[in-house]
Amino acid sequence: MAYSQKLLDYFQNPRCVGEIVDASGIAEVSNPVCGDVMKLWVKVADGRIVDAKFKAQGCSAAIATSSYATEMIIGRDVNAAKSITKEEIAEALGGLPAGKIHCSVLACDAIREALK
Amino acid sequence: MMPVFTEHFGNASSIHWFGQQAKTMIDDARSKVAKLINAETSEIVFLSGGTEADNLAIRGIAESQKSRGKHIITSQIEHHAVMHTCKDLEKQGYEVTWIPVSRDGLVDPGNIQRALRPDSILISIMHANNEIGTIQPIEEIGAIAEAADVYFHSDGVQSTGKIPVDVRRLKVDMYSISGHKIHGPKGAGALFIRKGTILKPLMTGGGHERNRRSGTENVAGIVGLGEAARLARLGLSTEMPRVEALRNRLEAGLKARIEMIHVNGEDAPRLPNTSNIMVDFAEGEGLVISLDLKGVAVSTGSACSSGSLEPSHVLTAIGKTPDEAHGSLRLSLSALTTEEDIDYVIHVLPGIVERLRELSPYYKKV
Numbered sequence: 001m002a003y004s005q006k007l008l009d010y011f012q013n014p015r016c017v018g019e020i021v022d023a024s025g026i027a028e029v030s031n032p033v034c035g036d037v038m039k040l041w042v043k044v045a046d047g048r049i050v051d052a053k054f055k056a057q058g059c060s061a062a063i064a065t066s067s068y069a070t071e072m073i074i075g076r077d078v079n080a081a082k083s084i085t086k087e088e089i090a091e092a093l094g095g096l097p098a099g100k101i102h103c104s105v106l107a108c109d110a111i112r113e114a115l116k
Numbered sequence: 117m118m119p120v121f122t123e124h125f126g127n128a129s130s131i132h133w134f135g136q137q138a139k140t141m142i143d144d145a146r147s148k149v150a151k152l153i154n155a156e157t158s159e160i161v162f163l164s165g166g167t168e169a170d171n172l173a174i175r176g177i178a179e180s181q182k183s184r185g186k187h188i189i190t191s192q193i194e195h196h197a198v199m200h201t202c203k204d205l206e207k208q209g210y211e212v213t214w215i216p217v218s219r220d221g222l223v224d225p226g227n228i229q230r231a232l233r234p235d236s237i238l239i240s241i242m243h244a245n246n247e248i249g250t251i252q253p254i255e256e257i258g259a260i261a262e263a264a265d266v267y268f269h270s271d272g273v274q275s276t277g278k279i280p281v282d283v284r285r286l287k288v289d290m291y292s293i294s295g296h297k298i299h300g301p302k303g304a305g306a307l308f309i310r311k312g313t314i315l316k317p318l319m320t321g322g323g324h325e326r327n328r329r330s331g332t333e334n335v336a337g338i339v340g341l342g343e344a345a346r347l348a349r350l351g352l353s354t355e356m357p358r359v360e361a362l363r364n365r366l367e368a369g370l371k372a373r374i375e376m377i378h379v380n381g382e383d384a385p386r387l388p389n390t391s392n393i394m395v396d397f398a399e400g401e402g403l404v405i406s407l408d409l410k411g412v413a414v415s416t417g418s419a420c421s422s423g424s425l426e427p428s429h430v431l432t433a434i435g436k437t438p439d440e441a442h443g444s445l446r447l448s449l450s451a452l453t454t455e456e457d458i459d460y461v462i463h464v465l466p467g468i469v470e471r472l473r474e475l476s477p478y479y480k481k482v
Contacts, residue, residue, distance in 0.1 A: 003405070011405065017475060028477065034419040035442045036399065039477035057476035059401035059418070 003060065004094025010064035015071045018053040027113035029106055036062040036103060040070065040110040048077050054110075061096055061103040065089050069107035078115050084108060117301065117343075120336040128333050129324065138335045145342025152345040153272070153291060154282040155308045161328040162338050165305035166273040166294035168318070170197040170240075172307055172329070173269040173290040176315030177238045178205050181267070185235030186210045189266075191223050191252075192433040193245050198271055199429070202240070215241075220384035221250035221434045225257050232260070238267045243275035243291075247417060247430040247446055248381040249390025251279065258287025267313065273297050273305075277348030278356060278387045289313050293345075295337065299450070300344030304337030355451035360388030362458050363449055367391055369462035374469050380434065380444070389450060392417075394436070395443040397479040398472040403445055406468040412461055417444040 003011075020041035030037040036058030043051040052074050056066040069089050073081040086104040090096045096104065120141065126134030128142050143157070150157045163169055178188065190202050192214045202212045213231040217223055223241055239261050244251045254270055261268035269290040275281060277298035283291050290313065295304035309315065309328060321330030367379055376396040395403065400416030407414055417428030418441060427441035436444075447461070473479040 008405075008409070011402070012409070014475065035438050037477060055475055055477035057397065057472075057478060058399050060405040062399075063402060063472075063475060 002097060003064075007061065007064045007093040007096075010067045010093065011060040014063055014067035016053050016067060016074070017055065019055070020051060020053050025114035025116065027110045029109045029113060031058075031062075031102060031106055033102065034058070036106060038062065038066045038106045038110050040066075040107075040114045042073070042111075042114045044078060044115070049073050049075065049081055049115075056106075058106070059100075059103065061100045062106060064093060065096075065104040066107050066110075068093055069104070069111060073111060082112050082115055084111060117336045117340040120339055124335075126335075128335060129322065138333075141339050142333055142335060145338045145345075148342040148346045148349075149293065149306050152276065152281065152349045153293070153308060154284055155291075156311065158326070159283075159308055159311055161307045161309055161325045162333060162341070163305055163307060163325075163329050164303055164334070166195070166271070166292050166297070167197040167305075169273075169292035169294070169305050169307040170195070170269075170271055171201050172315070172318050173292060173309075174198065174201045174205070174238065174240055175318060177267045177269070177290075177313075178210055179316035180314045181237035185233075185237045187213070187233050187236040188238045188240065189213045189215060189228060189231045189236060190240045191215045191217060191242070193217050193221060193247075193430045194240070194242050195246055195271055195273065198240055198242065211235075217250075217433050218384075219435050221245055221248045221381040221430070222384050223252050223257070225253050225260055228257050229260050232264050232266065236264065236266050238269060240269040240271070242271040242273075243281070243286075244272075244278070244387045244390075245381075245430060246274045247390075247428060248392040248434070249274070249387035250381040251275065251385040251387065254286045254288065261289075262287050274387060274390075277345070277351070278389055280352055283308055283310070290315075293341075295341040295344060298341075298344045298348040299452075301337045301340040304334055304341040306341065351451050356388045359449050359451060359453065362453055362455065363388060363391050365455070366447065366449075366458045366461060367393070369458070370465060373462065373466045377469075380431070380436075389448055389453075391447045391449075393445050393447070394440055395445060395469055397476045398443050398469050400442060400444050402472050403443075403465075403468060406472070407461075407465065410464050410468075412464065414448075415446045417446065418442050 023041040024044040038056040054070040089104040126138040128138040273294040289310045291308040293306040296302040319330040380392040400418030431441040
């Protein structure tokens with residue numbers, strides 16, 4: 001499977017792993033097809049995401065995209081974070097093999113759910 | 117194989133001397149393959165590989181016996197080459213009974229007996245499973261097939277060269293063999309067809325391989341397959357006991373160092389070279405990629421690694437949930453595997469599993 005170096009780096013050295021004790025929002029989403037799971041914690045202050053952490057159980061693409069998306073939303077305002085698309089995440093990581101695009105949907109869904 | 121490309125390039129069907137030279141080489145390969153499974157040389161048909169062998173056996177019997185009946189019996193854990201061929205025949209009006217397996221991955225011969233009907237024409241049960249390595253009771257099923265006068269095919273792609281195979285004792289009418297599973301070349305395989313078995317060929321043409329498989333022979337591939345068969349036969353007593361000891365060392369080493377892992381088919385008779393383990397709270401594709409980055413090549417039954425996003429049908433058939441199949445890892449050894457290789461895996465895998473589990477929202481340290 002042709003993963004980019006950047007994706008493999010985020011899989012091997014994921015950023016923003018962990019939990020936030022006083023989170024403003026928590027989301028747990030799973031992919032009903034393949035069984036991958038992502039849990040996301042966000043802390044919001046003045047309409048802006050000041051911190052975010054994640055945990056995930058899934059394939060390398062699921063872990064890398066979850067990590068990248070979590071890192072990406074820190075510092076953004078809530079509405080900007082909600083508008084992130086799966087294509088944006090996939091492209092930023094050098095593209096995903098066709099069958100793997102569904103993995104990055106996990107992160108988008110988790111962001112929207114946590115910021116509800 | 118190389119001299120076949122450069123010096124002995126004759127067409128085995130030609131009567132000139134270099135054609136006859138190629139024919140002699142094919143005959144020699146044929147006797148080596150026959151010897152490996154205790155067949156007669158005239159009962160070995162060379163073709164492109166295990167998939168074609170399975171197709172020829174199943175479709176060939178389905179076509180030749182359709183006036184007698186259209187019922188086929190197979191198992192739920194067959195290789196895709198058998199499974200998809202049988203599914204295709206279902207679309208063509210054949211009826212297929214899919215025999216379930218135990219939690220250890222074994223077919224109960226009693227279930228085959230009970231599935232037999234007056235219109236049954238073929239039983240196809242693999243000798244050993246490709247994912248978990250369990251060895252099926254082929255000899256008992258062979259006796260049932262013989263008593264019922266129903267053709268019996270066994271996919272022997274995984275078992276050939278790993279365990280002793282005697283087609284007379286197993287009472288199989290057809291037995292599939294693949295070259296590259298015994299260190300031979302890809303693109304070469306064989307089907308044992310017991311003398312007197314009536315089956316319609318898939319290929320029509322010049323009537324090669326005693327009218328069983330038309331098409332100019334892949335001489336280099338066949339020569340490679342023959343030599344691989346000769347070496348595999350020698351290795352049965354010299355290499356396979358060593359491979360089995362290495363496999364056991366691998367499983368014992370991993371179980372001692374990693375909590376919450378299970379070996380599939382552990383209590384069933386298994387091939388000496390196959391190990392299928394399930395790792396809780398880690399996903400198979402992530403394990404495969406992590407091991408690959410450390411230079412270890414393995415595979416998984418996880419949905420995430422398959423194009424269809426379906427978990428392995430074999431793990432599903434032995435009662436595993438999609439979540440359990442998600443964390444499966446298949447490790448295959450061979451005569452070329454060394455103790456250092458095994459110890460390296462025992463050394464690197466625990467850290468990989470620990471890292472992925474730390475990422476899991478469900479994992480709690482015990």
